[in-house]
Structure formats: C-alpha cells, structure tokens
Amino acid sequence: MGVDEKQRARLFELADLILAISRHLHAAKTDAAESWTPLEAAVMRYIDHQPGTTPTQAAEATQLISSNFSRALRKLEQKGLVRREADPGDARRVRLYPTQKAGENLRHLEDAWSRLLDEAVPDTAEAEAAITTLRRIESQLLARVSRS
Amino acid sequence: MGVDEKQRARLFELADLILAISRHLHAAKTDAAESWTPLEAAVMRYIDHQPGTTPTQAAEATQLISSNFSRALRKLEQKGLVRREADPGDARRVRLYPTQKAGENLRHLEDAWSRLLDEAVPDTAEAEAAITTLRRIESQLLARVSRS
DNA sequence: CGAGTTACCTGTCAAATGATAGTAATCTAC
C-alpha cells in the first residue's frame, strides 16, 4: 500500500519543520544559567523526566552510545546538575537524579522557551493537540530505533 | 499578563518534544543517496523551498553566519546538488538553485522521513493541524531572530 | 571458585559546527 503522494509530502514537511524549529531553538540559545550544549540539554531533560534512571537506559533513550553519554554525564555532574547514586540492589548500577540547581536551570529554560513559543501558539487547545501528535511521533521513533 | 503556569509547562513540553524528535530524525540518518550533514540538509532544503535565493538570505533563514553557510554551500556544490548563477542586476549577488540530482535526493529523503512518520501520524487532518501550528512557530522564531 | 556477562567508564580519533578575522569584487552616494 504505501503512503499516498500528498500525505507523503505532508509528512516530509512535518519533519522539515521540526528540524528547522529545532535549529532555531538551539540558535536562540537562551542563556539559561548554565550553558548547555544541545546534547547535554537532551540528557539533562531526560534525567529530569525520569529521575532514578540508569546511564544505560538514558543513553538508549537519547540514542547515544554509552561512551558519549558518559562524557555528557560527567560534564553535567561537574556543573552540579546531576547527582549519581549507587543502586542498593546492584552495585554496578548507577541511579541518576537532577539536583536542585538543575531544577532552577530548567525553570529558566522553561521560561525562555515558553516566551518564545507563546506568541506563536497562544491557544491552549492547539498547543495540546500539537503535543499529542508530537508525543506519538517521539515514542514511535524511539521504538523504531530500539527495534533495529 | 505573562504566560500562565500550565500553558508555560505545555509550551516547554512542546519545545522539548521538537528537540527530541529532531535528534531522533538525525539519528535515523536515512542513507538517502548523498549523505548530508544536518547542516547541509538544512541548507539544501531551504534552497529547494526558495530557489533563486541568495547566500545572504539563505544564511539568515538557516541562522548561519555567512562563513559557515559558505562552507556548507561549497560542499553541496561539490556534490552537484546546488548550482550558482550570477544575478543579472547585481554582479556581487549569487542566485542558488537546486540541481536535478538534488531533487532526486530530496525525494529519497522524503520517502525515508515519510515512512518514519507515517505509522505515528496516519491521519491526514492531524498531520495538517500539526503542520499549521509548526509553520506558525517557525515563522515566529525566524522573525524574532531577524528582529534582534 | 572461575568463566562469561553486564554496567559503567576512559582515551582517543575524525568529522561537524560556531565564531572571528580578514580579503576581493561590486555597488551606491556624494
């Protein structure tokens, strides 16, 4: 069956827009407190969403190979944004938690990005609809990768 | 006035999702014909959308400073994907056009990305709604930058 | 115990990116 012509073009534009906006957001590098590289930001946000996660799990979610994840993690720890804690059941395992400082920085980031987007999407329902769609896309892409 | 608490969190999640998906799309580096770096892809897609654009204009749209844009452009030209043409009215100015080869490669990219997204967003209306929202965000962010 | 596995980490290399400085050609305005 395959995707029909118009839907294909639509989906392409969707991907295109996501990539373009992502670039804009990076470029508008909100000087939110600590300066984060894009990769560090991705790791930080994941740990914030999933406190208590392990490096292996987080690396998978962010699609980083463990060596690179470890590097990003080290920097975040040096900046006092992430705390490592030993897993009581398995001493090999490390649990990751955002620090309070991370919470403050993320709030700054939230402020900055929200302000950027509020003019474009003031409507609550529209924002929620977009989030629903994008959430589905995100989990779909994630699943696809772990499958391969 | 300011953005209310919940809307702020929503918009933050929106930004977050966009960044995460963007990372996934890059990671799923569809080996579409010529291999493009993320930046080259951004430039290529812009030129495809706006054939006849000038380097200055395209650099602004992709938020690159001219030196880096020039580098990306050179690579795209070496790969035979972009053609430069002198502006008849102003000899300083260069006009950029996608080549036929670029069209083919973009079609591969369109295939690959569309396939990735189709499972997540099979619904036409939903895709269009998301596109509308994201288009608005994109032009908003772009305008914001040129303003500053 | 001892081999194999798992989780995490370091070191290192190459490529991609962001930014600055500076050059050359052309145009504009006086």
Add this chain to the structure above:
DNA sequence: GTAGATTACTATCATTTGACAGGTAACTCG
C-alpha cells in the same frame, strides 16, 4: 571618482559530537 557599504568568500581556531577500542568492577551461574 572616491569613500563607504554590501555581498560573497577563505582561512583558521575552539568546541561539540559520533564512533571505536579497551578497561575495571560487580554480578550470575555452573
């Protein structure tokens, strides 16, 4: 026609990122 602005470009540097090879400690299972 000359000073200054505009357009496009090159050279170069530091940082970020992606990938690989390998190492240590802890766990599992016979």
